[in-house]
Amino acid sequence: MQKILLFPVFLFLFGLLSCSESVLSIAEAPGDEVVALPDTLSFSLGQWSFNRELFAGEMNTFDFIDAAAALGFGGVEYVSQFFQDKVEDTAFLDSLKAAAAAAAVENVIILVDGAGDLGASNATEREEAITAHLKWVKAARRIGCPMIRVNAHGDGSPEEVKAACQQSIRTLAQQAQELGVRIIIENHGGISNNGAWLADLLYQLEDVEVGSLADFDNWCVNRVGGLLWGAPCTDRYNRYQGMLELMPYAAGVSVKAFNFDAAGKEPDMDYSVLFDILHATDYDGWLGIEYEGDDLPSREGIRKTLSLARKSWQRKPVVDTAARQRLETMLAEFTKPGGVAGISALVYEKGEEVYFGAAGFADRNGQVPMARNTIAQIYSMTKPLTATALMLLHEEGRFFLDDPVADFIPELAGVRVFDGVNAAGEVKTVAPKRAMTIRDLTRHTAGFYNGGDTPALRPLWEAAATRAYDHTLSGLAEKLATIPLLFHPGEQWEYGPSVDMQALLVERISGQPFDEYLREHVLDPLGMEETRYFVPEGDRPRMSAVYRRQEDGTLTQLPDEEAHAFNINEQMLTPGGWGLTSTLDDYMTFARMLVNDGTHEGRSILRPETVRLMATNxxxxxxxxxxxxxxxxxxxFGIDFAVRMRPPATAEENNGRVGEFFWDGAASTLFWVDPANELTAVLFVQLFPYDQIGLHKAFRDAVYGPWQPGADY
Structure with missing residues (x-):
């Protein structure tokens, strides 16, 4: 079975069981606001925070323990270079353990440097590095420290370093496990500061429980002269994307700061975004405080870093009175002339409904108001429901994401790739560089042509009539097989019929028609009775009309028999990518299941790790x-969701929280799941063309408030 990308499921009990007294008694700088924190939140102090004193000989490791205790920390994080010669000194190690016990602080981790490169190209060097690191594993065991941090350093290309690290760190981790010590890797110089590279290494080592120490700051991948430290940076990885990539494996977090502005914020790191990421991934282990600045005395810098971390951890309500007023205003403004005929919105936060509003008309001609139970055509918001059905089969071990699609849909086995036209204008094709995989279907990298700007393929696409209703999903696969792929699988992102093929996969793997499987395993268990392809006659008066907006802002209400044709007639086709209708509350039920890690009102639909895999880029x-x-x-892009990797770069971009996953529909509907704030939102409207008037941005801004860098969310 393919390894599933897990979030921090291996957190040690020492992080979860820390006493609340050690958290709530942490010393604050004069004037700092003291905020009550959860009992499970634990702060440890990084020894590097006192590196100036330690290098100058003004402090030793025992003094560091006392200082951490005096500052109110519940744990300490050692740096190996400050007692490098004591790694096998049992008397020293026993004294260290006794000193920590006497100070009532826990030994959290040893950050190991200078023990050799585990990614060295030379096998002998790697063996020596493993041996040297094992000394620190044994030292950690002796002082009761459950983890050591190692570096993924080496020579050669990034892939060569990764392969060498994978081999040596696996060996080290297996031996460390026997001693009850866990190995974790920090983004700590060179290629290890590339979040995607390190996350892939961690994925390969997940079976031996290697985790990450996700550091807020170490994101410089290349420096002048190829140095790890000290030289100007020439290639910096995006810190927010990197944190999002490392947090699924996090056994520790380094909360780092260098400088503070007049408001006590770190000017070069948006703590609000960084802590959004911690919350989005449900992190509840140790938060390691590390002050690395030079402008403040160490203790003052530590206190300021701690204070900022404590305040940033707190979750303020998102939808407050001001947000509700913004939402009311937004709905009213968009139903004025030049906007939409009708619109509705529903928002839940922390399991409670915090806003519902509807304005305008579902049926303007009939003067039927937009209502909570209005039925809307959700178009591509069908896709996440299809993904849920498919991933239920993944949980059963019925397929791997990297299985070839043709293993289940042989109709696509012979598909070829467009390679231009010859002198006579005839389409040329080549064999795919690799097989199309199920992962390609779930992330829209399969290569299917979807009627875009490639004139040579358009006649073939039109002749195949893939968007007609008079075929089954199997028939659709046969039609798609007649059209060359636009590109080699995995090379581009192109929206199209990939999710319809996911629906066919559900049929082939489960042995049930897709709509029956979806109903039995997803919709009925969630109580989503009004999410369906066919709308019976008695419910059709609740269906919203569909409107087309002209360039001058005027709206044309389309005839129901045309706009609702797919849903008021029984069809052979049950597409996975579109076609369902729903109500606000029905779809909100689905969104709430996702924000609750696959469970809704005590009913488990998906495993938490499956939801997180779906919501991972x-x-x-x-x-x-x-x-x-x-x-x-x-x-x-994850599995049928867009995944927000970084905060907006400008106020003009769509607002949102890092870690959020979402999708929308052709008639301008929208939903999103914000794990950091335990918030879900659904917007219903029936407007073509797709959101030409900024509905989605306005809705997001109304919920969160206009975006601005460094805001305290």
Missing amino acids: HLADSVTERIWLPGKGQVG
């Missing part, structure tokens, strides 16, 4: 051609 940076996806913000 699967698009490599090498996939640079993404048509209109970048227009949705700083996003990657």
Whole structure:
């Protein structure tokens, strides 16, 4: 079975069981606001915070323990270089353990440097590094420290370093496990500061429980002269994307600061975003405080870093009175002339409904108001429901994400790739460089042509009539097989019929028609009775009309028999990518299941790790051609969701929280899941063309408030 990308499921009990007294008694700088924190939140102090004193001989490791206790910390994080010669000195180690016990602080981790490169190209060097690191494993065991941090350093290409690290760190981790010590890797110089690279290494080592120490600051991948430290940086990885990539494996977090502005914030790091990421990944282990600045005395810098961390951890309510007023105003403004006929919105936060509003008309001609139970065509918001059905089969071990699609859909086995036209204008094709995989279907990298700006393929696409209703999902696969792929699988992101093929996968793997499987395993267990393809006659008066907006802002209400044709007639086709109708409350039920890690009102639909896998970016940076996806913000793409990787770069971008996952529909509907704030939002409207008037941005701004850098969210 394919390894599932896990979030921090291996957190040690020492992090979860720390006494609340050690948290709530932490010393504050004069004037600092003291905020009550959860009992499970634990702060440890990084020894490097006192590096000036330690290097100058003004402090030793025992003094550090006493200082951490005096500052109110519940744990300490040692740096090996400050007692490098004591790694096998049992008397020293026993004294260290006794000193920590006497100070009532826990030994959390040893950060190991100078023990050799575990990613060295030379096998003998790697063996020596493993031996040297094992000494620190044994030292950690002796002082009761459950983890050591190692570095993923080496020579050669990034892939060569990764392969060498994978081999040696696996060996080290297996031996450390026997001694009850866990190995974790920090983004700590060179290629290890590339979040995607390190996350992939961690993924390969997940079976031996290697975790990450996610550091807020170490993101410089290349420096002048190829140095790890000290030289100007020439290539810096995005810290927010990197943190999001490392947090699934986090056994520790380094909360680092260098400088503070007049408001006590770190001017070069947006703590609000960084702590959004911690919350989005449900992190509840140790928060390691590390002050690395030079402008303040160490203790003052530590206190300021701690104070900022404590305040940043807190979750203020998102939808307050001001947000509700913004939402009311937004709905009213968009139903004025030039806007939409009708619109509705529903928001939940921390399991409670915090806003519902509806304005305008579902049926303007009939003067039927937009209502909570209005039925809307959700178009591509069908896709996440299809993904849920498919991933239920993944949980059963029925397929791997990297299985070839043709293993289940042989109709696509012979598909070829467009390679231009010859002198006679005839389409040329080549064999795919690799097989199309199920992962390609889930992230829209399969290569299917979808009627875009490639004139040579358009006649073939039109002849195949893939968007007709008079075929089954199997028939659709046969039609798609007649059209060359637009690109080699995995090389580009192109929206299209991939999710319809996911629905066919559900049929082939489960042995049930897709709509029956979806109903039995997803919709009925969630009580989503009004989410369906076919709307019976008695419910059709509640269906919203569909409107087309002209360039001058006028709206044309389309005839129901045309706009509702797919849903008021029984169809052969049950597409996975579109076609369902729903109500606000029905779809909100689905969103709430996702924000609750796969469970709704005591009923488990998906495993938590499956939800997190779906909400994890699967698009490599090498996939640079993404048509209109970048227009949705700083996003990657998971399993039928866009995944927000970075905060907005400007106030003009779509607002949102890092770690959020979402999707929308052709008639301008939208939903998102914000794990950091335990918030879900659904917007219903029936407007074509797709959101030409900024509905989605306005809705997001109304919920969160207009975006601004460094805001305290």
